[in-house]
Amino acid sequence: MNLAIDVGSCGFRAGVQTRPDVLNEPSVVAYGQAPGPLVGQRAEQMIGRHPGHIRIAFPVEGSIVRDFEALVDVFKYMIATLLPGRFRKRFDVVLAHPSHQSQVDRKAFDEAAKAAGARRVRFVEAVLAAARGAGLPIDQPVGSLIVDLGGGATQVALISLGGVVERRTLNFGGRAIDQELVDRVQRRYAFAIGLATAERLKRMACQHVGQAKADAAAVSAHAAGAGTGGDTGADGAPDAGAAARPDAAHVAEQVSEVAAADLHRGEDTAGPATFTVRGRNLATGLPDSLAVPMTFVQESLEQYADQVLGLVRETMEACPPELVGDVMDRGIVLVGGGAQMASVLETLRRRIDVPVTADPEPQTCVIRGLLATGS
Ligand SMILES: Nc1ncnc2c1ncn2[C@@H]1O[C@H](COP(=O)(O)OP(=O)(O)OP(=O)(O)O)[C@@H](O)[C@H]1O
Numbered sequence: 001m002n003l004a005i006d007v008g009s010c011g012f013r014a015g016v017q018t019r020p021d022v023l024n025e026p027s028v029v030a031y032g033q034a035p036g037p038l039v040g041q042r043a044e045q046m047i048g049r050h051p052g053h054i055r056i057a058f059p060v061e062g063s064i065v066r067d068f069e070a071l072v073d074v075f076k077y078m079i080a081t082l083l084p085g086r087f088r089k090r091f092d093v094v095l096a097h098p099s100h101q102s103q104v105d106r107k108a109f110d111e112a113a114k115a116a117g118a119r120r121v122r123f124v125e126a127v128l129a130a131a132r133g134a135g136l137p138i139d140q141p142v143g144s145l146i147v148d149l150g151g152g153a154t155q156v157a158l159i160s161l162g163g164v165v166e167r168r169t170l171n172f173g174g175r176a177i178d179q180e181l182v183d184r185v186q187r188r189y190a191f192a193i194g195l196a197t198a199e200r201l202k203r204m205a206c207q208h209v210g211q212a213k214a215d216a217a218a219v220s221a222h223a224a225g226a227g228t229g230g231d232t233g234a235d236g237a238p239d240a241g242a243a244a245r246p247d248a249a250h251v252a253e254q255v256s257e258v259a260a261a262d263l264h265r266g267e268d269t270a271g272p273a274t275f276t277v278r279g280r281n282l283a284t285g286l287p288d289s290l291a292v293p294m295t296f297v298q299e300s301l302e303q304y305a306d307q308v309l310g311l312v313r314e315t316m317e318a319c320p321p322e323l324v325g326d327v328m329d330r331g332i333v334l335v336g337g338g339a340q341m342a343s344v345l346e347t348l349r350r351r352i353d354v355p356v357t358a359d360p361e362p363q364t365c366v367i368r369g370l371l372a373t374g375s
């Protein structure tokens, strides 16, 4: 039996061909509790709330193995969850690897999988698997351009005839955007927020852009003004009515999960959109709240979109003209969790004269691709 695995900086995914469901949980392990380590969702819930004797470990960062023990425990968890007992000592692993991963880190992955019980380990380049998972015709003599907006890295690859023709990597992803927001809020407002709050701020801003766009489309489609109740509801704040949106339930859940919902929609009625965050006022040293303008968050997202654009341009410049022509016809596909950043998608669409689409389930493209390879 084969186990397909993609361990990213933010999330790990695993699957077997005999099961339709895919395991998809945060890349976090917590140590220090009986009866043993907690992996994934249950470990993530402890971040920021754990007593001193509990250690929180993040196995992977970008292409680098940060915590070997935690990586082995992630593999063991996958095996225990997905493989029937009789296969737990008789299985092979197909692992996705980042394009820029060093031999040393790939060896660490190999050893970790074997320490967890795998007989053989085979590696597939993650961008290739992602392109297959996104349904691109990667085995045909036609160029497909894929952009993976991950948590630890951003990767662009041009694929044709089953191989990567050109690839570019930026060691900057969604995590770095969050960190940058933490730093910018501190510098601009002398206010300290945590990384989790920054991430939610980023997601809210993306959702706001996505919703604004959906609203605009709905308005033009129903120009007769059927009064759908509008979703700009009660206080006129741009994010009002969030509960009705596809991704909103998830975001709302995250907000309430982390200590004392520290992110709120702005109360302002007509002014620019803001979100209120809780943190520490560095002037007083006391807990406080701060209204952060959406435009402030958008600046970070715009900057990231610029970097992605630069990477796409570099890749295209290095490609044979025939393949560039294919990309112009067929467009670019975004995968990875960052593909849900509506504002980044919008900026790319505005600035490249090529169709840009995001896979509807961008975080599982790699694992779906591995499973489709006949792993
Ligand atoms: N709805 C969303 N809106 C904006 N960003 C999102 C959303 N969902 C996830 N992300 C971001 O996507 C990133 C995680 O993406 P992904 O799961 O593809 O990374 P990964 O595969 O674990 O990391 P990597 O491959 O870079 O090591 C995080 O930075 C997260 O904030």
Ligand SMILES: [Mg+2]
Pocket: 008, 009, 150, 151, 336
């Ligand atoms: Mg990834």
